[in-house]
Amino acid sequence: MNRTQNTLGLVLATASLVSLPVLARAADYHHVHVTSSNASEAVKWYARYLDCQPLADRDDGVDCAGAQVVFDSRPTLGTSQRTGIDHISFSYADLTTKMAELESVGVRGSGVRLQRFADGSTLRDVPGLFKYGFIFDPWGTRIEMVEDADTLGFHHIHLSATDPAATLTWYQEMFGGESARLRDRLDGLRLGDIWLLAMSAEGTPAATAGRAIDHIAFSVDNLDSAAARMRRDGVAFLEEPATPEGGRTSAKRAFIRGPDNVSLAVVEAGFAGVVTEMAAAVDITTDLQPYTVPRTPWGTPDFQGVWTGDAAHGIPLQRPDDLADVGVLTPEQAAARRERGTLGSIWGYESEWRDTTLGYVKSAPSRQVAMVIDPPDGRIPPMTARGQELRAAARAARRPLAEGPEDLSSWVRCITRSLVQTPGVYNNGFQIVQGPGHVAMQVEMLHETRVIPTDPRPHLGPDITSWRGDARGRWEGDTLVVDITNFNGRAPYQGSSDTLTMTERYTRTGPDTLEYRFTIDDPTVWTGPWTGMFTYVRGETQYELVEYACHEGNYGMTNILSGARAREAEAGR
Amino acid sequence: MNDRLRRVLVAVAALFAVVSLAVSPVAAQTAAVSRAFDGHPDLNGVWQAIGTAHWDIQDHPASAGPADTGAIGAIPPGQGVVVGNEIPYQPQALEQKQQNFENRWTDDPEIKCFMPGVPRATYLPYPFRIIQGDKKIMMVYGFAEANRTIHMDKENPEQAPIDTWMGRSHGQWDGDTLVVDVHGFNGQAWFDRAGNHASYALVVRERYTPMGPNAIMYEATMEDPNTFTAPWTIRLPLYRRLEENAQVLEFKCVEYSEDLLYGHLRREPTR
Numbered sequence: 001m002n003r004t005q006n007t008l009g010l011v012l013a014t015a016s017l018v019s020l021p022v023l024a025r026a027a028d029y030h031h032v033h034v035t036s037s038n039a040s041e042a043v044k045w046y047a048r049y050l051d052c053q054p055l056a057d058r059d060d061g062v063d064c065a066g067a068q069v070v071f072d073s074r075p076t077l078g079t080s081q082r083t084g085i086d087h088i089s090f091s092y093a094d095l096t097t098k099m100a101e102l103e104s105v106g107v108r109g110s111g112v113r114l115q116r117f118a119d120g121s122t123l124r125d126v127p128g129l130f131k132y133g134f135i136f137d138p139w140g141t142r143i144e145m146v147e148d149a150d151t152l153g154f155h156h157i158h159l160s161a162t163d164p165a166a167t168l169t170w171y172q173e174m175f176g177g178e179s180a181r182l183r184d185r186l187d188g189l190r191l192g193d194i195w196l197l198a199m200s201a202e203g204t205p206a207a208t209a210g211r212a213i214d215h216i217a218f219s220v221d222n223l224d225s226a227a228a229r230m231r232r233d234g235v236a237f238l239e240e241p242a243t244p245e246g247g248r249t250s251a252k253r254a255f256i257r258g259p260d261n262v263s264l265a266v267v268e269a270g271f272a273g274v275v276t277e278m279a280a281a282v283d284i285t286t287d288l289q290p291y292t293v294p295r296t297p298w299g300t301p302d303f304q305g306v307w308t309g310d311a312a313h314g315i316p317l318q319r320p321d322d323l324a325d326v327g328v329l330t331p332e333q334a335a336a337r338r339e340r341g342t343l344g345s346i347w348g349y350e351s352e353w354r355d356t357t358l359g360y361v362k363s364a365p366s367r368q369v370a371m372v373i374d375p376p377d378g379r380i381p382p383m384t385a386r387g388q389e390l391r392a393a394a395r396a397a398r399r400p401l402a403e404g405p406e407d408l409s410s411w412v413r414c415i416t417r418s419l420v421q422t423p424g425v426y427n428n429g430f431q432i433v434q435g436p437g438h439v440a441m442q443v444e445m446l447h448e449t450r451v452i453p454t455d456p457r458p459h460l461g462p463d464i465t466s467w468r469g470d471a472r473g474r475w476e477g478d479t480l481v482v483d484i485t486n487f488n489g490r491a492p493y494q495g496s497s498d499t500l501t502m503t504e505r506y507t508r509t510g511p512d513t514l515e516y517r518f519t520i521d522d523p524t525v526w527t528g529p530w531t532g533m534f535t536y537v538r539g540e541t542q543y544e545l546v547e548y549a550c551h552e553g554n555y556g557m558t559n560i561l562s563g564a565r566a567r568e569a570e571a572g573r
Numbered sequence: 574m575n576d577r578l579r580r581v582l583v584a585v586a587a588l589f590a591v592v593s594l595a596v597s598p599v600a601a602q603t604a605a606v607s608r609a610f611d612g613h614p615d616l617n618g619v620w621q622a623i624g625t626a627h628w629d630i631q632d633h634p635a636s637a638g639p640a641d642t643g644a645i646g647a648i649p650p651g652q653g654v655v656v657g658n659e660i661p662y663q664p665q666a667l668e669q670k671q672q673n674f675e676n677r678w679t680d681d682p683e684i685k686c687f688m689p690g691v692p693r694a695t696y697l698p699y700p701f702r703i704i705q706g707d708k709k710i711m712m713v714y715g716f717a718e719a720n721r722t723i724h725m726d727k728e729n730p731e732q733a734p735i736d737t738w739m740g741r742s743h744g745q746w747d748g749d750t751l752v753v754d755v756h757g758f759n760g761q762a763w764f765d766r767a768g769n770h771a772s773y774a775l776v777v778r779e780r781y782t783p784m785g786p787n788a789i790m791y792e793a794t795m796e797d798p799n800t801f802t803a804p805w806t807i808r809l810p811l812y813r814r815l816e817e818n819a820q821v822l823e824f825k826c827v828e829y830s831e832d833l834l835y836g837h838l839r840r841e842p843t844r
Contacts (some may be wrong), residue, residue, distance in 0.1 A: 296707060297610045304706065413828070415827045416825065433711040440704045442711075446718070449718065466822070547737035
């Protein structure tokens with residue numbers, strides 16, 4: 001086996017659909033492959049906080065002082081800590097300043113989480129070694145920060161091993177490298193400029209597959225001959241050498257099992273070719289085939305089942321200016337947009353909250369450019385003068401600190417989510433149950449259920465208004481058309497008022513797709529009606545709706561109000 | 574009316590009561606039951622209980638309601654719906670019931686607009702709709718956005734994925750009776766405004782037996798070894814709402830509970 005030309009790749013899986021950074025030294029072309037939920041966000045994160053440079057030739061990796069880290073967008077099963085690849089490490093000349101800088105970032109959104117030692121500090125200084133501390137990236141990769149002037153930038157990969165000496169010997173036999181002691185204290189292997197360290201695990205380290213650091217990748221010149229040699233040495237193959245179909249790269253590769261269930265990729269040189277195809281999934285934007293809508297035993301179109309809006313998460317309501325002439329996004333653009341949506345709308349949520357992060361989202365992201373399809377330019381018609389007045393008044397009425405529950409949105413109050421179930425980071429489920437003459441529609445979030453009569457009957461009298469209005473359905477061919485009136489105007493959608501009339505149209509466009517169109521017609525607010533659209537996909541095999549007891553568990557309300565009172569007390573008001 | 578006539582009428586009424594109790598769980602009037610496309614009874618429609626079980630599922634005399642609500646707030650007397658009237662509480666659980674009763678104007682999940690659980694949802698003083706098709710059956714209640722999906726198409730009993738207010742419901746037909754097994758409760762729901770309660774170990778078997786096109790005899794048997802010494806049963810009829818435009822209206826009660834729950838956290842406290 002050609003040992004000196006190996007490429008080392010470390011795959012880090014972060015907490016959701018994440019690409020891992022690939023670390024590669026320019027000289028020896030070692031790289032690390034990290035799984036994060038969102039390659040483009042991960043690129044930004046590693047550039048912003050660890051001073052890496054986005055790669056010029058691909059959009060899913062960074063170069064960290066000569067070491068390449070490439071991110072792979074896919075689901076992960078959680079942090080790298082306590083797996084066989086516990087962490088990776090970066091070195092700074094002045095670590096005290098660097099850690100203070102990172103601490104000031106905070107953990108909100110795609111922030112930085114610092115791991116504290118038992119005494120509350122974030123830094124340790126071991127005389128004769130160096131200062132060190134630990135942080136986590138937003139996707140669960142544990143990162144050791146060290147102050148080692150000998151090697152700045154990417155520093156080492158830390159293997160957690162049941163037998164560290166045997167582990168290092170195994171890696172050296174397989175991939176080469178030079179035995180060495182870091183600062184004369186820590187046994188390791190020198191792979192180009194990168195240290196591979198192995199230390200005793202506390203207990204049995206967990207398998208790396210699916211975790212934030214999913215695997216390390218080594219490159220070889222000839223995969224077949226390398227694999228033959230490994231087989232002779234009794235190495236277990238997790239995946240036989242092959243060029244993956246629908247994978248992200250065109251490189252021929254194999255996966256083997258290292259000591260302590262560490263996954264290792266062995267990649268034939270020429271790794272860089274990124275394949276743009278997405279894994280096979282329902283592409284709800286373009287894959288429309290002729291379809292005969294199934295019927296219920298009583299003859300109406302059958303929409304029953306659990307659907308989800310996951311594919312539509314991230315579609316903006318209105319067409320962005322820079323996409324004025326775009327028909328549909330590319331799959332890559334769509335994937336990146338959904339991940340941006342995930343990351344942009346999470347407030348301070350940890351990745352454990354996000355359905356994409358947790359791997360629950362199975363559908364390919366919609367390539368639809370914007371929800372608004374009418375007017376055709378994708379923009380909501382101008383507001384009337386009265387509409388602008390109402391919007392200005394609503395804005396003026398907002399208070400920075402909630403004086404009571406009424407100052408918070410109907411969503412925060414667990415009253416109702418929205419008139420349009422715009423998909424979000426989690427709980428986009430939507431269940432339909434039908435009986436003769438009625439369609440029941442339950443949205444997962446807030447467990448709101450509307451029962452829509454489909455037999456002809458007049459609307460309620462005008463004095464019976466309500467948050468979600470009075471719905472009346474009818475079948476037009478294969479489409480369920482729902483007219484909604486009698487809104488109380490207290491849960492406005494995009495500024496709508498109590499004169500709103502809403503029309504919904506539900507159509508099954510394929511075995512796994514349910515198209516949803518909503519027309520907003522409120523002459524008080526807009527100069528014309530407008531229509532939005534997105535598509536639900538069938539989600540029955542993924543999960544069923546579980547009771548979303550929002551109000552019953554609304555500790556957030558108590559915390560928001562008591563927080564507001566505390567701030568007032570601080571300010572002496 | 575002379576005494577003799579009165580005695581006769583009372584005797585006749587008593588006879589009817591005995592007879593109706595004896596036959597009610599049985600599908601004595603099968604011929605009159607509405608049928609769905611698949612031959613099962615058709616339970617689609619808006620239904621509602623009549624009575625005072627929502628105040629107290631056991632026999633209770635009239636009593637005063639909350640202060641300053643006059644006769645409107647008074648609690649009417651009522652005949653219980655518990656078969657035999659007694660609930661076989663374990664001693665500690667009976668104490669808990671009494672505590673619940675004393676604190677009912679703040680602790681009752683209903684006053685907080687929390688989901689009522691099963692069987693309480695059935696006899697709240699609000700209508701509910703049954704949607705019965707060929708797959709699931711849904712029951713959508715007129716209070717606190719409560720609803721439940723009755724799985725007619727799953728292994729029974731499939732483990733509840735998580736404890737919930739409304740539990741997990743599995744249904745099957747036993748002749749003309751819809752039998753629903755419910756488990757996976759979170760143990761926080763009450764049975765009524767009198768503080769009757771159970772734990773998360775509660776298992777409920779409901780029986781919906783049509784008594785004709787416009788009435789259902791409803792039975793629910795409760796088992797919970799943490800709370801009761803023996804299973805016990807409630808029985809009451811549900812009536813079809815016959816108004817032509819009968820509809821379960823949206824009643825989002827959250828905002829009416831907010832003062833109770835958060836009034837002390839307002840800038841100008843109301844509690």
